[in-house]
Amino acid sequence: MSQTYLSLTVELPEEASEAVQDLLHESGALGLEVRDREGPIMPGVRAPNPGEAIVIAYFDERDTAEAALDEVKESHPDAKLTLDEQPQQDWSNEWKSLIKSVHVGRLWVGPPWDKANAPAGTVQLIIEPKMAFGTGDHPTTALCLAAVDAYMAEHPGASVLDVGTGTGVLAIAAKKLGAGRTVATDNDPISVELAQENQTENGTPDIEVSGKELTQVEGTFDLVLANILANTLIELAPLIVAKTKDRLVLAGVLSHQREDVEAAYRNLGLTVLPGATQGEWVRIELKR
Numbered sequence: 001m002s003q004t005y006l007s008l009t010v011e012l013p014e015e016a017s018e019a020v021q022d023l024l025h026e027s028g029a030l031g032l033e034v035r036d037r038e039g040p041i042m043p044g045v046r047a048p049n050p051g052e053a054i055v056i057a058y059f060d061e062r063d064t065a066e067a068a069l070d071e072v073k074e075s076h077p078d079a080k081l082t083l084d085e086q087p088q089q090d091w092s093n094e095w096k097s098l099i100k101s102v103h104v105g106r107l108w109v110g111p112p113w114d115k116a117n118a119p120a121g122t123v124q125l126i127i128e129p130k131m132a133f134g135t136g137d138h139p140t141t142a143l144c145l146a147a148v149d150a151y152m153a154e155h156p157g158a159s160v161l162d163v164g165t166g167t168g169v170l171a172i173a174a175k176k177l178g179a180g181r182t183v184a185t186d187n188d189p190i191s192v193e194l195a196q197e198n199q200t201e202n203g204t205p206d207i208e209v210s211g212k213e214l215t216q217v218e219g220t221f222d223l224v225l226a227n228i229l230a231n232t233l234i235e236l237a238p239l240i241v242a243k244t245k246d247r248l249v250l251a252g253v254l255s256h257q258r259e260d261v262e263a264a265y266r267n268l269g270l271t272v273l274p275g276a277t278q279g280e281w282v283r284i285e286l287k288r
């Protein structure tokens with residue numbers, strides 16, 4: 001990839017905009033950005049003057065950009081033209097800086113490229129952000145990770161069911177903290193595939209990861225985790241309660257939804273324990 005790219009900005013009367021766009025396409029522009037009254041202007045960018053349009057053409061070769069500039073100058077002598085050279089952004093890597101690793105209790109969860117920053121002595125999970133939810137940095141995941149850490153500290157060897165496993169992060173965390181039988185399910189096939197990849201990457205191959213419905217999962221579990229949305233938690237309440245032997249941790253619930261979710265599980269005989277909150281998200285903990 002070239003280290004720089006060129007942008008040719010053309011300011012001109014709106015009625016000449018289309019002809020200039022055609023010309024720039026033909027002269028080798030890799031892409032065009034058009035700012036006129038037809039489309040909304042993105043916040044933070046300069047808008048055209050009334051009756052004018054701004055057409056920005058992008059090039060990766062200076063010669064091509066300069067030839068295009070000459071052509072526009074010749075055919076539209078009144079247009080205002082600016083040629084700039086900009087450093088190329090590596091967008092394929094830029095997003096990586098947005099992914100945050102998290103440190104919750106004994107657990108550290110982060111992407112592969114941040115592994116060197118994992119604090120010594122932590123139980124480390126490497127989760128590469130792909131098409132499944134659960135890299136650790138969402139408040140709902142972090143709330144659940146804290147509950148997994150606390151429960152596993154008191155109940156080594158506990159069996160764990162993770163409903164809506166996404167990347168598998170909660171099941172993998174539980175397993176790494178000493179869980180016994182661990183089952184993870186998700187109704188999204190891509191998540192199931194990625195959770196399976198992640199369990200291998202993290203050295204926890206014996207988690208039973210599948211797309212099974214809860215009615216197909218055998219047995220009951222000391223700890224059941226379900227970080228799904230409130231309406232799904234209410235819908236699945238009878239099935240989730242049937243799988244819970246001791247403790248149930250629910251997340252994906254906003255503060256104003258807490259009462260409805262708690263009521264659905266209380267009505268099925270569970271006792272509500274103190275939960276936790278992070279921003280607008282709550283974690284609900286229940287006991288059989």
Ligand SMILES: C[S@@+](CC[C@H](N)C(=O)[O-])C[C@H]1O[C@@H](n2cnc3c(N)ncnc32)[C@H](O)[C@@H]1O
Binds near residue numbers: 134140144164252
């Ligand atoms: C918010 S993500 C949680 C991922 C991960 N457990 C975490 O805590 O970060 C919710 C997951 O639940 C899955 N899901 C949604 N509805 C479901 C259902 N009815 N049964 C099973 N999984 C479901 C979604 O596909 C998604 O992967």
